[in-house]
Amino acid sequence: MTPEEFRRLGHRVVDWVADYRERVAGLPVMSRVAPGEIRAALPSSPPAAPEGFEAILGDLDRVIVPGLSHWQHPRFFGYFPSNGELSSVLGDYLSTGLGVLGLSWQSSPALTEVEEVVTDWMRQMVGLSPAWSGVISDTASSCTLVALICARERASAFSLAGAGLQGQAAPLVVYVSAQSHSSVEKAALLAGFGRENLRLIQTDGARAMDAAALARAVAADLAAGRRPCAVVATSGTTATTAFDPLEAIAAVTDGHGLWLHVDAAMAGSAMILPECRHLWAGIERADSLVFNPHKWLGAAFDCSLYYLRDPEHLVRVMSTNPSYLQSAVDDRVRNLRDWGVPLGRRFRALKLWCLIREQGVEGLQRRLRRDLDNARWLEEQVRREPGWSLLAPVALQTLCLRHEPPGLAGEALDRHTLDWAGRVNASGEAYVTPAVLDGRWMVRVSIGALLTERGHVAALWETLRREAASQA
Amino acid sequence: MTPEEFRRLGHRVVDWVADYRERVAGLPVMSRVAPGEIRAALPSSPPAAPEGFEAILGDLDRVIVPGLSHWQHPRFFGYFPSNGELSSVLGDYLSTGLGVLGLSWQSSPALTEVEEVVTDWMRQMVGLSPAWSGVISDTASSCTLVALICARERASAFSLAGAGLQGQAAPLVVYVSAQSHSSVEKAALLAGFGRENLRLIQTDGARAMDAAALARAVAADLAAGRRPCAVVATSGTTATTAFDPLEAIAAVTDGHGLWLHVDAAMAGSAMILPECRHLWAGIERADSLVFNPHKWLGAAFDCSLYYLRDPEHLVRVMSTNPSYLQSAVDDRVRNLRDWGVPLGRRFRALKLWCLIREQGVEGLQRRLRRDLDNARWLEEQVRREPGWSLLAPVALQTLCLRHEPPGLAGEALDRHTLDWAGRVNASGEAYVTPAVLDGRWMVRVSIGALLTERGHVAALWETLRREAASQA
Numbered sequence: 028m029t030p031e032e033f034r035r036l037g038h039r040v041v042d043w044v045a046d047y048r049e050r051v052a053g054l055p056v057m058s059r060v061a062p063g064e065i066r067a068a069l070p071s072s073p074p075a076a077p078e079g080f081e082a083i084l085g086d087l088d089r090v091i092v093p094g095l096s097h098w099q100h101p102r103f104f105g106y107f108p109s110n111g112e113l114s115s116v117l118g119d120y121l122s123t124g125l126g127v128l129g130l131s132w133q134s135s136p137a138l139t140e141v142e143e144v145v146t147d148w149m150r151q152m153v154g155l156s157p158a159w160s161g162v163i164s165d166t167a168s169s170c171t172l173v174a175l176i177c178a179r180e181r182a183s184a185f186s187l188a189g190a191g192l193q194g195q196a197a198p199l200v201v202y203v204s205a206q207s208h209s210s211v212e213k214a215a216l217l218a219g220f221g222r223e224n225l226r227l228i229q230t231d232g233a234r235a236m237d238a239a240a241l242a243r244a245v246a247a248d249l250a251a252g253r254r255p256c257a258v259v260a261t262s263g264t265t266a267t268t269a270f271d272p273l274e275a276i277a278a279v280t281d282g283h284g285l286w287l288h289v290d291a292a293m294a295g296s297a298m299i300l301p302e303c304r305h306l307w308a309g310i311e312r313a314d315s316l317v318f319n320p321h322k323w324l325g326a327a328f329d330c331s332l333y334y335l336r337d338p339e340h341l342v343r344v345m346s347t348n349p350s351y352l353q354s355a356v357d358d359r360v361r362n363l364r365d366w367g368v369p370l371g372r373r374f375r376a377l378k379l380w381c382l383i384r385e386q387g388v389e390g391l392q393r394r395l396r397r398d399l400d401n402a403r404w405l406e407e408q409v410r411r412e413p414g415w416s417l418l419a420p421v422a423l424q425t426l427c428l429r430h431e432p433p434g435l436a437g438e439a440l441d442r443h444t445l446d447w448a449g450r451v452n453a454s455g456e457a458y459v460t461p462a463v464l465d466g467r468w469m470v471r472v473s474i475g476a477l478l479t480e481r482g483h484v485a486a487l488w489e490t491l492r493r494e495a496a497s498q499a
Numbered sequence: 500m501t502p503e504e505f506r507r508l509g510h511r512v513v514d515w516v517a518d519y520r521e522r523v524a525g526l527p528v529m530s531r532v533a534p535g536e537i538r539a540a541l542p543s544s545p546p547a548a549p550e551g552f553e554a555i556l557g558d559l560d561r562v563i564v565p566g567l568s569h570w571q572h573p574r575f576f577g578y579f580p581s582n583g584e585l586s587s588v589l590g591d592y593l594s595t596g597l598g599v600l601g602l603s604w605q606s607s608p609a610l611t612e613v614e615e616v617v618t619d620w621m622r623q624m625v626g627l628s629p630a631w632s633g634v635i636s637d638t639a640s641s642c643t644l645v646a647l648i649c650a651r652e653r654a655s656a657f658s659l660a661g662a663g664l665q666g667q668a669a670p671l672v673v674y675v676s677a678q679s680h681s682s683v684e685k686a687a688l689l690a691g692f693g694r695e696n697l698r699l700i701q702t703d704g705a706r707a708m709d710a711a712a713l714a715r716a717v718a719a720d721l722a723a724g725r726r727p728c729a730v731v732a733t734s735g736t737t738a739t740t741a742f743d744p745l746e747a748i749a750a751v752t753d754g755h756g757l758w759l760h761v762d763a764a765m766a767g768s769a770m771i772l773p774e775c776r777h778l779w780a781g782i783e784r785a786d787s788l789v790f791n792p793h794k795w796l797g798a799a800f801d802c803s804l805y806y807l808r809d810p811e812h813l814v815r816v817m818s819t820n821p822s823y824l825q826s827a828v829d830d831r832v833r834n835l836r837d838w839g840v841p842l843g844r845r846f847r848a849l850k851l852w853c854l855i856r857e858q859g860v861e862g863l864q865r866r867l868r869r870d871l872d873n874a875r876w877l878e879e880q881v882r883r884e885p886g887w888s889l890l891a892p893v894a895l896q897t898l899c900l901r902h903e904p905p906g907l908a909g910e911a912l913d914r915h916t917l918d919w920a921g922r923v924n925a926s927g928e929a930y931v932t933p934a935v936l937d938g939r940w941m942v943r944v945s946i947g948a949l950l951t952e953r954g955h956v957a958a959l960w961e962t963l964r965r966e967a968a969s970q971a
Contacts, residue, residue, distance in 0.1 A: 041509030044596030065612035073620035077859035094609025111598030113500035124516030126583030137566025140537035148545035191693020209819035219691035221663020347681035350935035387549035463822035
């Protein structure tokens with residue numbers, strides 16, 4: 028495709044996206060297609076000859092859009108928000124259009140240095156001290172894997188240079204809470220620790236990690252000759268947005284030289300609001316943390332930030348230095364290939380740069396406060412409504428709720444919950460996520476899509492009540 | 500940013516990118532900025548109030564572009580090509596604009612099913628049998644890490660569900676060639692095997708893995724009570740595009756139940772040409788392979804494909820199934836979160852879908868054959884020119900060459916090579932990558948940027964000779 032064709036078709040693509048964002052509120056939020064339906068609508072073999080781009084745009088409307096659940100919809104309340112603010116989308120467009128790679132600083136110096144600048148802007152925005160360095164990654168799953176590998180190598184005196192995890196006399200142990208995200212357990216297993224060496228620490232009434240239970244578990248492992256290695260704490264759990272007590276946890280990790288990694292994937296965005304920072308008090312005592320500007324904050328996916336206090340250790344674990352990647356300035360620059368797993372690196376910093384500049388810190392703060400207000404409003408409605416329960420404190424913008432008709436309990440209540448939640452999603456009017464809490468299904472309502480105003484939350488509340496009241 | 504503002508500014512961004520692609524040939528290929536220069540040109544703190552997008556576009560021209568090495572430049576001969584074909588760029592624009600995520604099939608069914616369709620198109624395009632399933636990842640580094648973790652778990656009977664790599668009675672061993680990419684060693688170390696359990700198998704005269712040496716190493720480990728686990732073979736090494744003999748290697752891996760992973764990151768693209776497929780004869784005997792359409796083929800970075808023969812094993816290693824990610828159709832769909840490390844997933848399939856449809860398989864083949872022709876032309880020039888050497892067979896489109904003035908050898912020759920290569924890059928006329936081969940510096944010329952025609956290769960050859968002949 029020539030630049031002139033790109034100019035013409037690119038305008039059409041931009042118009043298509045602008046139209047999509049304008050009309051998205053009118054689409055059913057959750058896709059209604061059946062498994063295999065999209066696949067069956069597409070040719071099973073690639074075209075030998077070129078097709079016009081018009082045909083592709085036609086298929087987009089005809090086949091693709093009906094197969095999407097619309098994350099940018101104002102009545103998307105599922106999972107956590109994944110906002111692609113349009114200023115950030117344009118930043119990503121610039122990155123893809125430039126097509127430059129950051130294999131090393133020299134392979135495109137601005138890519139590395141803008142990343143240094145914007146990750147430091149973000150550090151300041153969430154109130155972290157200058158002791159932290161940041162790097163952009165794809166997802167929190169990847170960052171937590173990096174953190175646990177770094178913890179493993181610190182605790183084992185760089186076993187990767189020797190016999191690896193296969194040469195450990197006594198097993199290294201990792202501690203997480205039962206409420207931590209599935210990616211935390213996955214990271215521990217992929218890093219080779221083994222499930223037997225993963226402790227699920229109990230949580231308190233607010234579903235935050237019980238630091239006393241953590242201390243007991245560490246003591247028991249030490250007594251048994253095992254070696255406590257790392258704790259992954261969560262600031263804002265997936266189920267209920269609970270905050271593990273970082274100060275109390277750090278008192279345990281400090282005492283035994285354990286690595287403390289904090290998963291703030293969702294709640295990190297909230298820390299641009301000074302009034303929320305008490306929720307992660309103690310964060311300065313952690314070794315590493317991850318938060319995802321591609322969630323609530325509005326950076327187009329994927330944009331996950333890994334912050335760490337000891338870049339030298341990270342680089343020692345991750346570095347490779349083959350001749351074809353060396354340059355004369357390597358001692359004076361950051362080579363971000365040594366700050367994570369992938370060698371290749373997009374110019375992801377541009378989407379964060381565009382987001383922060385176009386919105387301004389105050390603009391971002393204003394939107395997040397709007398969402399917190401909307402969550403408090405819905406919380407009030409639920410509290411006032413007979414037959415409805417809130418199952419957890421509303422720390423930020425996610426509510427855990429359930430309709431509990433008199434006389435329903437146990438599995439019957441579960442069936443009722445899944446039924447009405449299923450009807451809500453099938454209605455196309457809203458998208459919510461059922462999840463299990465304390466062994467029973469409930470419904471998560473996560474407020475914070477870009478377009479979600481009070482009216483959309485009020486409409487959701489109507490839909491929830493209507494479907495809960497209707498017969499299955 | 501409203502959709503209307505996005506429409507207006509999006510047109511400007513598209514025009515900016517079109518202009519950039521039109522004028523890129525006139526820019527110095529390699530950036531000339533000094534370390535810290537870009538960082539110093541940007542504010543050290545984020546803006547409190549919103550800035551206009553115009554200011555951002557201004558900074559792009561003023562600050563960013565001078566800090567880039569231009570990978571889409573017709574005289575970019577560094578590393579390997581990383582082509583962002585403009586049809587693929589538009590596919591990525593659609594993905595970012597839609598802002599949908601594939602956490603599970605249900606979270607946007609089309610995202611998963613288009614990925615199934617295009618990875619199967621690509622399987623057919625490179626001539627793999629239907630026994631292979633594909634999934635899109637970010638980079639070959641990540642895919643190779645996944646492959647080695649899968650190998651580890653197969654050899655250890657799913658140790659992750661038990662004591663992990665910490666509970667192995669006899670160490671698992673991984674075999675690679677000394678010419679394999681740095682990401683392979685990195686993956687083995689991150690997966691916990693340890694450097695002591697990583698064997699660098701010697702290569703033959705063509706710098707391909709010596710299968711007899713591999714067999715001897717496996718036998719020696721078995722005799723010593725260690726457990727051979729996996730071989731990573733390379734189809735198209737980074738230094739010289741050498742191809743490890745897959746049939747002979749498979750004869751070793753088959754005999755001992757070792758996992759065979761093939762790194763075809765660069766050369767996978769070549770396999771859309773039937774005349775190249777003899778180079779990876781035996782590929783059907785591998786367990787997994789990675790190739791990167793974001794290199795020569797033209798998919799906008801990042802788009803790395805992981806193909807595997809046993810998805811059930813992969814899913815068993817990678818799966819997590821928390822309640823908030825479950826849906827009623829899970830037994831009938833692919834949930835791609837269980838096909839790799841990250842949970843979140845962009846709609847990356849769109850950029851491959853747009854590339855293949857807009858170019859057609861024949862269009863892609865034609866371009867790759869053009870590049871092969873250009874490489875053969877340059878090869879002839881180098882062969883005919885006194886004082887110049889080709890250091891490896893030209894299997895595809897990458898040449899390894901050196902200017903060797905009479906009387907120069909050893910470190911003096913190294914200094915000469917690095918000097919003239921440095922002058923070539925500093926001239927801005929072309930970008931080449933110095934690398935070490937057999938202990939001596941040489942220069943890699945990797946042909947295959949989208950815009951590179953015969954004239955650009957001829958101009959490069961002039962620049963190479965001029966700078967090699969000039970006094971340092």
